[in-house]
Amino acid sequence: MSAVLKSGIPELVWPRADFTQVPFAVHVDPGLFDLEQDRIFRGRTWNYVGLEAEIPNPGDFVTNYIGATSVVLSRGEDGALHVFVNRCAHRGAAVVRRKRGHADTHTCIYHQWSYDVAGNLLGVPYRRGINGNGGYPKDFRPEEHSLEKLRVESYRGVVFATFAHDMEPLTDYMGEPVRQRFDALCSRPIKVVGYQRQLIKGNWKLYVENLKDCYHGALLHGFNSKFGMFRTSQRGSTVMAQNGLHCVLTTYGTKDEKVGNTYAKIDTFKPQFQLEAPEVVAFFEEHADGMVSTVLSMFPTFVLAQISNHLGFRHIIPKSVDEFELVWINFEYADESAEHSQSRRVQGNLLGPGGYLSMEDAEALEIAHAAIQGDLGRGHAFVEMGGRGDCGDQEHLVTEVPIRAFWKGYCDLMGFAVAAA
Amino acid sequence: MNTASNTAAATSLVSAELERRVVDLNFRYARCLDEARLSEWPDFFSDECRYLLHSRENLDQGLEGYWLYFENKRMLRDRVVSLLEVNIYHIHYERRFVSNVMVTGRDGDCWLARSNYMMMNTDNEGHSRIFSVGEYRDRIVDEGGVLRLRERLVVVDTFTVESHISMPI
Numbered sequence: 001m002s003a004v005l006k007s008g009i010p011e012l013v014w015p016r017a018d019f020t021q022v023p024f025a026v027h028v029d030p031g032l033f034d035l036e037q038d039r040i041f042r043g044r045t046w047n048y049v050g051l052e053a054e055i056p057n058p059g060d061f062v063t064n065y066i067g068a069t070s071v072v073l074s075r076g077e078d079g080a081l082h083v084f085v086n087r088c089a090h091r092g093a094a095v096v097r098r099k100r101g102h103a104d105t106h107t108c109i110y111h112q113w114s115y116d117v118a119g120n121l122l123g124v125p126y127r128r129g130i131n132g133n134g135g136y137p138k139d140f141r142p143e144e145h146s147l148e149k150l151r152v153e154s155y156r157g158v159v160f161a162t163f164a165h166d167m168e169p170l171t172d173y174m175g176e177p178v179r180q181r182f183d184a185l186c187s188r189p190i191k192v193v194g195y196q197r198q199l200i201k202g203n204w205k206l207y208v209e210n211l212k213d214c215y216h217g218a219l220l221h222g223f224n225s226k227f228g229m230f231r232t233s234q235r236g237s238t239v240m241a242q243n244g245l246h247c248v249l250t251t252y253g254t255k256d257e258k259v260g261n262t263y264a265k266i267d268t269f270k271p272q273f274q275l276e277a278p279e280v281v282a283f284f285e286e287h288a289d290g291m292v293s294t295v296l297s298m299f300p301t302f303v304l305a306q307i308s309n310h311l312g313f314r315h316i317i318p319k320s321v322d323e324f325e326l327v328w329i330n331f332e333y334a335d336e337s338a339e340h341s342q343s344r345r346v347q348g349n350l351l352g353p354g355g356y357l358s359m360e361d362a363e364a365l366e367i368a369h370a371a372i373q374g375d376l377g378r379g380h381a382f383v384e385m386g387g388r389g390d391c392g393d394q395e396h397l398v399t400e401v402p403i404r405a406f407w408k409g410y411c412d413l414m415g416f417a418v419a420a421a
Numbered sequence: 422m423n424t425a426s427n428t429a430a431a432t433s434l435v436s437a438e439l440e441r442r443v444v445d446l447n448f449r450y451a452r453c454l455d456e457a458r459l460s461e462w463p464d465f466f467s468d469e470c471r472y473l474l475h476s477r478e479n480l481d482q483g484l485e486g487y488w489l490y491f492e493n494k495r496m497l498r499d500r501v502v503s504l505l506e507v508n509i510y511h512i513h514y515e516r517r518f519v520s521n522v523m524v525t526g527r528d529g530d531c532w533l534a535r536s537n538y539m540m541m542n543t544d545n546e547g548h549s550r551i552f553s554v555g556e557y558r559d560r561i562v563d564e565g566g567v568l569r570l571r572e573r574l575v576v577v578d579t580f581t582v583e584s585h586i587s588m589p590i
Contacts, residue, residue: 280496
């Protein structure tokens with residue numbers, strides 16, 4: 001295989017046709033980071049930008065990132081959603097400096113170019129000059145200097161944007177399995193409970209792999225096995241969409257399952273440790289199909305997950321080839337009972353940067369990212385749990401097949417060649 | 422000296438003594454954790470207690486999504502067992518620096534106190550970095566001469582965490 005070259009034209013050939021080998025170069029080559037901005041984040045993808053619940057009123061805004069590009073999501077007078085690149089059309093300064101807020105217009109502090117909430121340029125100082133001096137040429141047309149606008153769509157209150165204005169509709173991009181999970185988890189109006197952020201020294205795709213990896217769940221995260229929460233043997237499935245780029249993992253704990261309800265009967269599988277405060281893992285059933293957890297990862301960087309009764313979105317923000325920010329946007333339902341709200345709050349101890357079930361991921365990704373440095377274009381990961389060949393949907397959790405499915409979709413989107421079988 | 426200034430002096434003395442004891446509580450708490458005596462951590466709290474880790478970002482928006490929400494001592498002891506026996510996290514040393522300690526008032530049987538903290542981590546290759554900066558907002562009870570935390574609300578200014586959170590702040 002020829003590797004991505006740090007200083008040359010990126011040319012990556014995947015070593016195996018069934019994606020059982022993942023070249024480490026894909027996580028460490030700086031040239032690839034720039035190429036991803038172009039082909040993924042500014043390409044044909046729908047990207048998470050925020051929640052309608054964060055901007056209920058006209059003029060409300062939040063800033064976010066699509067890949068490395070800063071964008072603003074705001075609501076117009078008519079309630080319409082707008083997304084524009086947060087970069088002044090004049091000299092490139094960030095127009096919106098606050099993370100969130102309310103404003104009728106956005107004015108760049110540098111030279112006071114002023115924009116409306118849709119990103120249209122309203123006016124510039126000294127357009128006609130001062131006392132006959134300076135000013136813009138007569139052919140200066142404000143309408144040609146708006147902020148770069150994206151196409152926006154919202155599904156069940158979750159807002160996505162794309163740089164590709166001729167992109168397929170959002171629900172087509174999601175595909176049936178992803179849309180169904182949105183329907184199941186976002187059927188009622190949601191309320192943001194809080195944000196958690198962590199900066200992880202690793203390539204963003206290491207986390208994408210982690211989200212599709214059922215294999216590590218009970219091995220890395222000792223809380224699962226030692227307190228009896230999750231077993232690799234329990235009933236579960238993985239369904240893919242969008243050429244393997246999206247993936248929905250689900251585990252079930254139905255009443256007729258031989259080993260018992262995963263959470264409610266934790267004593268049936270003899271955990272090594274007992275919690276003094278078992279309310280942290282006290283599960284109340286919410287889904288008729290017996291689902292106890294689901295992790296939906298929608299390419300490129302969006303996650304919707306319910307783990308036990310903890311509800312949250314996650315957003316991966318790539319910062320460089322070596323670092324990404326992971327944002328947890330935890331939510332509950334606006335019409336929640338006090339009892340369920342309290343239960344979700346206590347179960348919040350399970351997730352996030354310091355959560356019992358999640359703190360290990362950052363450590364695992366960081367030691368992986370550190371260990372694959374300096375091996376550009378040679379080493380590769382070995383991904384054969386669950387077999388070789390076909391990368392279809394899975395009816396169990398003892399598998400890494402969804403990781404292979406992801407890399408296939410990634411190679412197609414990036415235009416990378418794949419070795420003959 | 423007149424009576425008024427005597428009273429003021431007495432109040433000031435009590436205050437100074439109380440603040441010294443609150444400083445002492447903070448220093449003992451920091452040293453205990455810096456020396457990785459994690460299993461002693463719950464002893465700094467009264468039997469009825471709360472330990473809340475809250476980000477400045479959420480606090481400023483009036484959101485109640487605590488990063489860690491321990492509402493009784495059993496939860497503190499579970500955290501200790503989980504960290505010592507179950508969870509995996511970065512290998513490092515810790516140093517906590519507590520300053521600007523102030524007793525700010527009294528509510529029922531609790532003294533209210535606030536202080537700044539900075540926590541630095543040193544990794545196993547010897548690199549030190551600021552891990553977290555913020556404020557302790559405490560409710561403190563005097564239990565027979567020993568001050569204990571009824572509630573420690575840790576307001577984390579560093580609301581984007583370096584890597585992950587393991588040990589208590």
